Amino acid sequence: MAVRVGVVTFPGSLDDRDAARAVRVAGAEAIPLWHGDPSLHDVDAVILPGGFSYGDYLRAGAIARFSPVMESIIAGARDGLPVLGICNGFQVLCESHLLPGALVGNVGRKFVCKPQQLRVENASTEWTTAYRAGQQITIPLKNMDGCYVADDRTLDELEGEGRVVVRYVSGNPNGSYRDIAGITNQAGNVVGLMPHPEHALDDLTGTGADGLGFFLGIAGAVVTA
C-alpha cells in the first residue's frame, strides 16, 4: 500500500498542489489536510507547504502554528511523525518550536527567486535518505523571509549534532547564518527547508529532478520503518 503523505492547506498556502504532485510522482499518496480540521486522517507523514499562511500577518508562520491541524501535527511530531516544512512550512515549524531559530527578511530586502545550489549535509533524516552526504543539488529558492538566524550556541549545537540538513553553496542568497538552508530536530523526523524541492521534479517545469529525493526518501523511509 502506498505511503500516505498529508499536505496541509492553510488560507494563503500556495505550493500545496505542487507538494501533492511531488508526493504522487514519488509514488506515495497525497492526502489533503485542512487547517481547521485537527484530524490527520491516518497519514504516515506530513508536509507543510510554501506560501503565505494567514497572509504572513504578524510574522511568517506565527498565526498558522495556532491552527487546529498544527496542534495535532506538533503532538505527532513529538511522537516521531515525519514532518517536512518547506519555506513557509519551515517558518511554521520554527514558530511551533519543533525546530530552533527563526527566519527573518532576506539581507537584500527583496524577494529572491532563482535556481539555488545546495550541499546535502545530512542524508540520514527521514526525508533525505535518497541523497548521499556531500551531494550537490540544484533546486529553486523563492522567498522574502529566508534568512535563517539563531544564537551561536544553537548554531554550534546544530552543527555539532549534524543537524544542518542542507547548506547554500556558490553564494549565500539571503544572509542565512552559516549558509544554513535546512535543519532537522534531534530525532531526524522533522525537517525544515527554505528552498523548494517540489519545484524540481523534472526539466520541463523545474530546474531538473534534484528535488525528487526528498519525496522518494519519505516514500521509502516510511515503508521500511
Next chain:
Amino acid sequence: MTSTASLDTVEAAEASPDRQQPWAELGMAEDEYRRVRDILGRRPTSAELAIYSVMWSEHCSYKSSRVHLRQFGEKAPKTDALLVGMGENAGVVDAGDGWAVTFKIESHNHPSYVEPYQGAATGVGGIVRDILTMGARPIGVMDSLRFGPLDAPDTARVLPGVVAGVGGYGNCLGLPNVGGEVVFDDCYTGNPLVNALCVGAMRTDGIKLAKADGPGNKVVLFGARTGGDGIGGASVLASATFDDAKPSKRPSVQVGDPFAEKVLIECCLEIFAQDLVVGIQDLGAAGLSCATTELAAAGTGGMDVDLDVVPLRDPTLVPEEILMSESQERMMAVVTPEQLDAFLAVCAKWDVTATVIGTVTDTGRLRMRWHGEVIVDIPPRTAAHEGPVYERPIERPHDQDVLIQHDGRNLPRPRTPAELRTAVLRMVASPNLADKSWITDQYDRFVLGNTVLAQPEDAGMIRLDESTQRGIAISVDGNSRYTRLDPYTGAQLALAEAYRNVATTGARPLAVSDCLNFGSPEDPAVMWQFSEAVRGLADGCLALGTPVTGGNVSFYNQTGTTAIHPTPVIAVLGVIDDVSRRTRQGFVTDGALVYLLGDTKDEFGGSEWAYATHGFLGGTPPQVDLEREKLLADILINASRDGLIDSAHDLAEGGLVQALVEACLLGHAGVRVTLPEDADPFVALFSESAGRAIVSVPRSEEIRFTDMCSARGLPHARIGVVDVLETALNVQGQFSVSLRELRSAWTSTLPARFA
C-alpha cells in the same frame, strides 16, 4: 452614522430641482450633466450623480475610443477559436480538449506613478479578478513596464516600488510570473506605464458571465469590506453635501491585500465547482457603481439594493463614497434563493465576508435604499452602456513629416571590426537590451508547477494538463518609437512581434488582447495616433487571423501638454499540443547549424541602435509584411513539432547580434558566425527588419529543414555553427567577443543602478 436629515433622496431631488450640483468637479461636461437630467426627468440625487460620473468617465465608458474600437469587431477574422468575444470581463479562447483559456491585459499607469508599490500591486489584483470572474482559475501573470531613462532620479523612485508591487502581489497569490517586458525611454519620465496581464483556464462548460438574471435572485457582495481608499472624486460630493468632520488623509490609490484575494480566488473556485452562481462580477474601477449597473443591465434589467448593509471598514462612509470606493478584493454574485445557504457556507469555510445586499427585479430600474429611503432610481443601461460617445477631432501631428524626413541616414555608423565589437558590447549593456534578471528574480515563476517557459524566453509557456501536456504560450510586446514614427505600422509591428514570439516557442498564435496607452484624447494629434494605431491593429489581426478578445484603453498619459509616445502593448496567446516539444531560445547542441530566416534590409528608423547610441528618433520604422509573418510562424511551428530545430529566437530590438548574444548566453554555448558575403556587416548585425528569426538546426535535420523553407518560399541563410568549446561570439573576419565579457556587459547594467 450619517444623519438622514442631510441625505439626498429621490424625493428631495424632485423637491429641489434647482440645487447646484458639483458635476464639473466630478469631471462631467455640462451636456453630460444635462443628459442625466433628461434621462431621469429630474436632477440626479448626489448618489446618482456619483454613479453617472464614474460610469461615464473615460476609463469606464470608453467614450473617446469607442468609435475606433468598433473596428475590432467589424474586421474580426473568422475563427472557431473564440468562445467569448469582446464585451465581457475578458475574452475566452478554445484551447482544445475541452479547455478554455481567458486572458487580458490592463493598465494601472497613473496609480503606479503616485504610489508605485500599491499602484502596481492593485493593477495585478484587478486583472486577476477579471480572469477569475470568467469562471477560470488564474494560472499566470505577465507585466509590461515602461519607465523614464534608467539614470533618471524618478526611475529610481518608481521602478523598485513597481517591481516589488508586481512581485509582492503576484507572489502572494501563488501565480507564476512568466514574462513581459521592461522598457526605458525619455517619454515615460513622469508617466510610467504599468500594464498587467493575467491568464486563466477552465473547462469549456465552466464559463461564467456577468449578468443578473432571474427576478427574486439574491445579489451577494463578498470579499473585503468597503473602505475609503481609491475614492478620488467622491470627496467633492461628500464635502458638497456634508460638512461634518471626516478622516482626511485617505489614499487616492487603492491599497491591496493579496492574502484576501488569494482566499477569494479559492472561495470563488469552490463556488464555481458547485455551480452556485447565476452571474458574477468583480469590483474594480467604479466599484459598486459599476458592478450593480453592469450586472443589472446585462440581465433581467432591474435590481433593488440596500446600500446601508454593505459591510464597511470605515463606518463614516456616506452612500456616494460607498458607491465610488475602489476598495480591492471584492466580488458580487447573483445567487438563487435555493442555493444561497450553500453559497454562504463556502464563504464561511474560507472566512470570506458575504452579505446579501439586494434582489434582482424585472422593473428595469436600479433602485438603492439607504436606511429605507430611496436614493437611487435609474435605468441601469443608461449608466452602464449608453454613456456619451465622442468623435474627437483628429489631426496628423505637425511634426510628423519632419520626424520622418530626418531619417538618421547621416548618423555615424561603426565600420571597422574594432568599432563593431565596441558597438556590440555597448548595445548589449544598454538599458533596453540588458539582462532584466534583477527585476524578474523578484517574481516567483515556479509556483503551480506548470511553468514550461518564463522570462527571458521569447514567450511564457504554461502547461494546462499534466496528462496530455497541452499548453499555452503568451507574449507581450510593444515598441513606441516605431509607433511614434508611424502609428499604423507601429501597432502592426508590435502585433507581429508578439505573434512571432509565440510561434518561436512552437505554439500556434490564436488570439490577441491589447492595452492602448496614449496621451490626451482631447489633443487631435494624439487622437490621430490612436485612430491610426487601432486601424493598424484591426487590419493586422484580420490579416493574421487572430481576433482581439478584449483589452483596455489608457488615455491622458502625459506630463503637462507633452504626451508619451503612442504605446499599444499587444499580447498574443497561442496553443501547443505538447509542451514537451517546445523550442527554447538558447543554443544547446554543439555543431548545430544556425540559420537566419527572413530578409534583412537597411532599416534603422526607430531602432534601438539609433536611440542608445545617438539618442535619435526619426525616419520610418521597419516595413511589416504580415503574410511573411504567417509563413515564418508556420515554419517555426512545424519545425518545432517535427524536431527539425533545437532552438529558435525572434529578432527584434538590437537586431541579429542581440539575438545571437542571448542565444549564446542562455545556452552557455559559443557560435561562429559567417555573415553573407555581400552584406554590410553593420546592417547585417544591427538592422531591425521584421519577420525574422534565428534557429539552430541539428546537422542530421539540415536537408529536411532547408527543403521545407525552400518549398514554402521562406528566405533562409546559413550564418553559423554552434560551438560549445568556442565560448565566444566569433563573427569571422570581423571580431570575437568572449561569452564572459558579453555576460558581464549584459548583466551589470541594472544591478549597478539599483543594487
